[in-house]
Amino acid sequence: MASSPRLYLLDYGAGNVQSLANSIAKLGYQFEWISRPEDFAQADKLVFPGVGAFGTAVANLRAKGLFEPLRSYLRSGRPYFGICIGMQILFASSAESPESEGLGVIPAPIERFTRESGKAVPHMGWNHAAFVGESAEVQGESERVGMSEEDSYYFVHSFRAAYDPATTGEWAHTTTQYGQELFVSSVRRENVFATQFHPEKSGEVGLRILEAWLSAPLEAIDAHRVPSTRRTREVIVAPKDGFTKxxxxxxxxxxxxxxxxxxxxxDQYDVREKVESSAFIITTTSTSESPSATTKASSPTRAVxxxxxxxxxxxxxxxxxxxxxxxxxxxxxxxxxxxxxxxxxxxxxxxxxxxxxxxxxxxxxxxxxxxxxxxxxxxxxxxxxxxxxxxxxxxxxxxxxxxxxxxxxxxxxxxxxxxxxxxxxxxxxxxxxxxxxxxxxxxxxxxxxxxxxxxxxxxxxxxxxxxxxxxxxxxxxxxxxxxxxxxxxxxxxxxxxxxxxxxxxxxxxxxxxxxxxxxxxxxxxxxxxxxxxxxxxxxxxxxxxxxxxxxxxxxxxxxxxxxxxxxxxxxxxxxxxxxxxxxxxxxxxxxxx
Ligand code: 1PR
Structure with a gap:
């Protein structure tokens, strides 16, 4: 029987990677951490759950000697799943840290959301994702990597890649609209799949995406390789976005x-019961739970x-x-x-x-x-x-x-x-x-x-x-x-x-x-x-x-x-x-x- 693919998670030492580790464990998969350059050679599949700031991620990867090995891994054709900063790092640069270069796999910049029409930034919360390009034409679960236009996914970011048929269009798997801005919410091409949102924080529908990617046989992922030119299309900005309260x-x-x-x-920060508990009555007059309680409660003996x-x-x-x-x-x-x-x-x-x-x-x-x-x-x-x-x-x-x-x-x-x-x-x-x-x-x-x-x-x-x-x-x-x-x-x-x-x-x-x-x-x-x-x-x-x-x-x-x-x-x-x-x-x- 063929042994299961060796799954690795990239931890550059600052982002919060525990949530992803928990999700993968919940789905029943074993994984190892990449922490040294030589670990990349062992990986059949790699997930980079980047959370945090772009510049910090790049600086940490470089300091640990992981930046170039990551680039080589991506070129090797082995499957890669990037999340949030793990997606953004594929791009050439980010306005978040103009001095830090990204991997440049996708030749486009990451830019800051505008605060137009009073929308709050960061884009924090649940939003929809719509398939674009060739992804809009396929229907299979595996091609769509478990995603659905019916579902909402959890986003939390201030910077995004604009959707542009001429540049990001060739990579875009889905787009999402926030206010009147349309951005790339996931990319899929050849061995690379990455999401701007957090599948590990998107409830059951997020776990479904992780499961679809983790369970895909290596050959199937390789079969996603497509010719270098893909069909792209214009996407119309809708009058209203799909952002939820x-x-x-x-x-x-x-x-x-x-x-x-x-x-x-x-009640107004007083967390003790209104009535004194006889079991606890003592006579000291010390703490209470709120300033408003300092006058009305002379006894600290009311139970929490x-x-x-x-x-x-x-x-x-x-x-x-x-x-x-x-x-x-x-x-x-x-x-x-x-x-x-x-x-x-x-x-x-x-x-x-x-x-x-x-x-x-x-x-x-x-x-x-x-x-x-x-x-x-x-x-x-x-x-x-x-x-x-x-x-x-x-x-x-x-x-x-x-x-x-x-x-x-x-x-x-x-x-x-x-x-x-x-x-x-x-x-x-x-x-x-x-x-x-x-x-x-x-x-x-x-x-x-x-x-x-x-x-x-x-x-x-x-x-x-x-x-x-x-x-x-x-x-x-x-x-x-x-x-x-x-x-x-x-x-x-x-x-x-x-x-x-x-x-x-x-x-x-x-x-x-x-x-x-x-x-x-x-x-x-x-x-x-x-x-x-x-x-x-x-x-x-x-x-x-x-x-x-x-x-x-x-x-x-x-x-x-x-x-x-x-x-x-x-x-x-x-x-x-x-x-x-x-x-x-x-x-x-x-x-x-
Ligand atoms: O100051 O950084 O150590 O943080 C302490 C944190 O603990 C602060 O977020 C502060 O709001 C919270 N906190 C401290 N004392 C109390 C208390 O109740 N005695 N709770 C307290 C604050 C408010 C909300 C509450 C909503 C909704 N509680 O957390 O959940 O008011 O309640 P409701 O829907 O029942 O009206 P630091």
């Missing part, structure tokens, strides 16, 4: 009083709300059709996440079962271990990426960094956690999670710095504000750190502008006033921030019914909406949210596809 499930994780990691959920086990719950949301899952380690600021082995184990276990993007937040900042060893935020992020996170989320650290940026005249110095992580892993891997709260002022007498950002309560909003405000009042949104405990002299708009300058790829916008309230998202806040930044914004806090999602998408234009409590308590299912959005004409990824 994302529904994200969020799990706030922390240790309960027995030391077990549990999913918890607060326990809504389930993190991995089981994350898996439930994956199966129910969440487009992304977010795990926030909400008390990690108290110690070093690198020492938090149970949390890293949770990330590892969740990543092995969940094939949609996984964001991990909490404690990502420069720290010093109790033994005096300094740890950079980049190291902490690296540990989360190696455990299987696709994106990391920074909270307190981002606020501090933007305060410093403001002091320095809004010019970054390259040292902040956002900058260092984005440099290595790419902008798209860095999320900032903000915890703002309202500060009420009298608009007639207010002399502070945020006059331009004031939101005024109208008669209508004042009614819905309840205890939060009254007609005639106005407020600005203040940033906080340490899980809402410490207010900072920084507004949400300053934070939004600052993180865009520093290079974050996404803004996760919580709202302490609405958290856990079920009264709907804070549309004033979300609208304000959406107008301020060009990166994708995730609305968070306050979802109570399916119509809240429709409202936030229709009234603010955000790219994604996140919820926690209603999903944890089985009040609303993700499928119901998607069905309601679909009824309202909002494009969402089909559940189960």
């Amino acid at each position: 994302r529904i994200i499930a969020c799990l706030d994780v922390r240790a309960n009083d027995d030391g077990d990691l549990v999913v918890t959920k607060g 709300r326990n809504l389930g086990k993190p991995v089981a719950l994350a898996n439930r949301y994956y199966i129910e059709g969440a487009d992304e899952i977010c795990l926030l380690n909400i008390t990690s600021f108290r110690n070093s996440p690198l020492r938090d082995q149970p949390m890293l184990a949770v990330v590892r276990e969740a990543a092995a079962q969940i094939f949609v993007p996984l964001t991990i937040g909490g404690g990502i900042k420069d720290t010093v271990d109790p033994d005096g060893t300094p740890r950079t935020a980049l190291e902490v992020a690296g540990a989360y990426f190696r455990a299987g996170a696709d994106k990391v989320s920074l909270g307190s650290e981002a606020v501090t960094a933007v305060e410093k940026l403001r002091e320095n005249g809004w010019v970054g110095d390259g040292t902040s956690a956002i900058e260092t992580i984005a440099y290595v892993y790419g902008r798209q891997a860095v999320v900032v999670s903000a915890d703002p709260r309202r500060v009420f002022v009298d608009p007639e007498t207010y002399q502070g710095p945020y006059a331009d950002e004031l939101v005024r309560a109208s008669e209508a909003t004042a009614t819905s504000l309840g205890s939060e405000g009254e007609a005639g009042k106005a407020w600005w949104y203040q940033c906080t750190i340490k899980g809402g405990r410490e207010p900072r002299p920084l507004s949400i708009c300053e934070l939004a502008r600052g993180i865009d300058i520093l290079g974050a790829g996404e803004f996760l916008l919580n709202c302490i006033d609405r958290d856990g309230s079920g009264r709907g998202y804070d549309l004033d806040l979300i609208r304000l921030v959406r107008r301020t930044v060009g990166i994708p914004v995730v609305a968070s806090s306050g979802a109570g019914r399916t119509d809240d999602f429709v409202d936030v998408f229709e009234k603010t234009g955000v790219e994604a909406a996140l919820a926690a409590g209603i999903f944890h308590r089985y009040e609303v299912e993700i499928g119901q949210v998607k069905a309601r959005c679909g009824e309202a004409g909002i494009r969402v990824r089909r559940v189960g596809s």
